[in-house]
Amino acid sequence: xxxxxxxxxxxxxxxxxxxxxxxxxxxxxxxxxxxxxxxxxxxxxxxxxxxxxxxxxxxxxxxxxxxxxxxxxxxxxxxxxxxxxxxxxxxxxxxxxxxxxxxxxxxx
Amino acid sequence: xxxxxxxxxxxxxxxxxxxxxxxxxxxxxxxxxxxxxxxxxxxxxxxxxxxxxxxxxxxxxxxxxxxxxxxxxxxxxxxxxxxxxxxxxxxxxxxxxxxxxxxxxxxxxxxxxxxxxxxxxxxxxxxxxxxxxxxxxxxxxxxxxxxxxxxxxxxxxxxxxxxxxxxxxxxxxxxxxxxxxxxxxxxxxxxxxxxxxxxxxxxxxxxxxxxxxxxxxxxxxxxxxxxxxxxx
Numbered sequence: 408x409x410x411x412x413x414x415x416x417x418x419x420x421x422x423x424x425x426x427x428x429x430x431x432x433x434x435x436x437x438x439x440x441x442x443x444x445x446x447x448x449x450x451x452x453x454x455x456x457x458x459x460x461x462x463x464x465x466x467x468x469x470x471x472x473x474x475x476x477x478x479x480x481x482x483x484x485x486x487x488x489x490x491x492x493x494x495x496x497x498x499x500x501x502x503x504x505x506x507x508x509x510x511x512x513x514x515x
Numbered sequence: 516x517x518x519x520x521x522x523x524x525x526x527x528x529x530x531x532x533x534x535x536x537x538x539x540x541x542x543x544x545x546x547x548x549x550x551x552x553x554x555x556x557x558x559x560x561x562x563x564x565x566x567x568x569x570x571x572x573x574x575x576x577x578x579x580x581x582x583x584x585x586x587x588x589x590x591x592x593x594x595x596x597x598x599x600x601x602x603x604x605x606x607x608x609x610x611x612x613x614x615x616x617x618x619x620x621x622x623x624x625x626x627x628x629x630x631x632x633x634x635x636x637x638x639x640x641x642x643x644x645x646x647x648x649x650x651x652x653x654x655x656x657x658x659x660x661x662x663x664x665x666x667x668x669x670x671x672x673x674x675x676x677x678x679x680x681x682x683x684x685x686x687x688x689x690x691x692x693x694x695x696x697x698x699x700x701x702x703x704x705x706x707x708x709x710x711x712x713x714x715x716x717x718x719x720x721x722x723x724x725x726x727x728x729x730x731x732x733x734x735x736x737x738x739x740x741x742x743x744x745x746x747x
Contacts, residue, residue, distance in 0.1 A: 431546065431550060432543050432546070432547060433546065433547050433550040433551065436547070440564075446564065446565060446566025446570070446571075447547065447551075447561075447564045447565045447566065448544070448547075448564075448565035448566040448570075448571045449566065449571070449574060451540065451543050451544065451547075451571070452571065452574035452575045452577070452578055453578075454543075455540070455575065455578060456578035459578075473549075476546055476550075477542070477543065477546060
């Protein structure tokens, strides 16, 4: 799939994953790469951008003995942005699908 | 690539791309290695799935907030702002001066409008006229002040946008990086300003005309300023 398409939606996918639960960066990359073919490392620049935009925040949590691990969490702003971006995306894809299907009808 | 090699390569790529908070970023990737190793992957597999360190560093460079870059630019005079850039910088300074003129004009309009509305005649700068005319002209001037102030803000936003683009272009030319487009987040405030400009423009027009008509009717002359001896 076209890399430019992916770039645009990865942010939305990250927000979606975080809207369910707080995650490690690792969880997010695992979830996304199950469905979309991306490099695992791509998730962290996105998380950093979301953090600098104030949409996500991080906290450290002690896990069974080992060093503390970093969790990502959606902020209130992040949740609002996600809801809006999700709506826009679904609306957009619906329209694109409509255009594509009309196009196919003409070809027939 | 082993974990340590990968982290080392990533560190040098991030350093080369002048990214801030490298330690924090590396900690994320270290944790990623640890967790994937717990899930049973080998260090080589994990490194391969992460993607090339230079590509990742480029992605971090793309999303670096612009303010940070501006600070870094300021700290590095050796950015290559050579002799050729001086006219451009002068142009920007001129542009900024023009913006300041606009701001002063807005301020002056607000003060005159305030004087007219509030019946204040400091230093006798307000010519004689009935208060109804003064009120209408005063509101028109206030609208003009808002109009100019909003236009000034838009103008400065545009100027700083151009300025950043110019700097980024310089930086890319020097570093030989590929061009990256950044999304604008201030679209909302921009739209608000544009609405404000439209509304204040209409208010200004309406009240200026109303003030003029009112003055003409009260003075009985089209050139009402003669009737009230403004320039006598």
